Amino acid sequence: MKAAVVTFPGSNCDRDLAVALEQAGAQVARVWHKDSALPGGTDLVALPGGFSFGDYLRCGAIAARSPIAAAIREHAGRGGLVLGICNGFQVLTELGLLPGALMRNAGLTFICRDAALRVVSRDNPWLAAFSEGEAISLPVAHHDGNYQIDDEGLARLHGQGRIALAYRGALNGSVDAIAAVLSENRRVLGMMPHPERAAEPAHGGSDGARLFRGLMDSLASA
Numbered sequence: 001m002k003a004a005v006v007t008f009p010g011s012n013c014d015r016d017l018a019v020a021l022e023q024a025g026a027q028v029a030r031v032w033h034k035d036s037a038l039p040g041g042t043d044l045v046a047l048p049g050g051f052s053f054g055d056y057l058r059c060g061a062i063a064a065r066s067p068i069a070a071a072i073r074e075h076a077g078r079g080g081l082v083l084g085i086c087n088g089f090q091v092l093t094e095l096g097l098l099p100g101a102l103m104r105n106a107g108l109t110f111i112c113r114d115a116a117l118r119v120v121s122r123d124n125p126w127l128a129a130f131s132e133g134e135a136i137s138l139p140v141a142h143h144d145g146n147y148q149i150d151d152e153g154l155a156r157l158h159g160q161g162r163i164a165l166a167y168r169g170a171l172n173g174s175v176d177a178i179a180a181v182l183s184e185n186r187r188v189l190g191m192m193p194h195p196e197r198a199a200e201p202a203h204g205g206s207d208g209a210r211l212f213r214g215l216m217d218s219l220a221s222a
C-alpha cells in the first residue's frame with residue numbers, strides 16, 4: 001500500500017503519521033504542499049494535523065488552496081483513499097471533499113486530552129477492524145473541532161451511515177458529538193482525534209495502531 005503524507009507549512013503531525021503508517025506496513029512518500037503531483041501509484045493521501053499557515057483565516061482554508069490541492073481532488077475523484085486527521089480534517093472540509101465545517105470549540109479553549117469515542121460505522125475501509133458501537137480512546141488536541149452541518153446535511157450523514165466516530169459525552173460542542181465523518185463513497189475519512197498518537201505502547205494507547213492495521217487489512221482483502 002502506497003501512502004503519500006502531505007506537509008503544509010505549520011503541519012506538526014506529519015512525521016508521526018508517516019511513522020504510524022509505516023509501522024502498519026505502508027510504503028510512505030512525503031509530499032510538499034507546493035508539489036503539483038502525487039507519486040505514481042498512490043493509494044492513500046494522508047493529511048496530517050497541525051497548524052497549517054498558522055490557522056489564519058479559518059483552519060485549513062489556506063492549505064486547501066495549495067498547489068497540491070488539485071491532485072488531491074483528482075485522487076479522491078478517482079475513488080482514491082484520503083485520510084485527514086485534525087487539521088487534515090479541516091483541510092478536507094475546506095477542499096469540499098467532506099461536508100460541514102469545524103468551528104471554534106464550544107468552550108473556546110484548546111482541548112488536549114484522551115477522548116472517549118464510540119465507533120458509529122464500521123462499514124468502511126477505515127474502521128472494519130472495530131465492532132459497531134465499540135468504545136475506544138484516542139487523543140484530541142484542537143481549538144477548532146466543533147463539527148457543524150445544516151439539518152439536511154446532518155440527516156444525510158445519519159441516513160447514509162457516514163458518521164464514523166462520535167465522542168462519548170460532550171467534548172467540543174460538535175453536533176450529535178460527531179468526531180469523524182465519511183464521504184458518500186466512504187473513501188474519504190476526516191477525523192478530529194489523532195490515531196497516530198495512539199500507535200505504539202509508549203503512547204499509552206493502541207486504538208490508533210488498530211485503525212492503521214485494519215486499514216491495511218481491508219485493502220489487502222479488497
Ligand SMILES: NC(=O)CC[C@H](N)C(=O)O
Binds near residue numbers: 049050088142143144
Ligand atoms: N492538532 C491539530 O491538528 C490542530 C488543528 C487546528 N490547528 C486546531 O487547533 O483546531
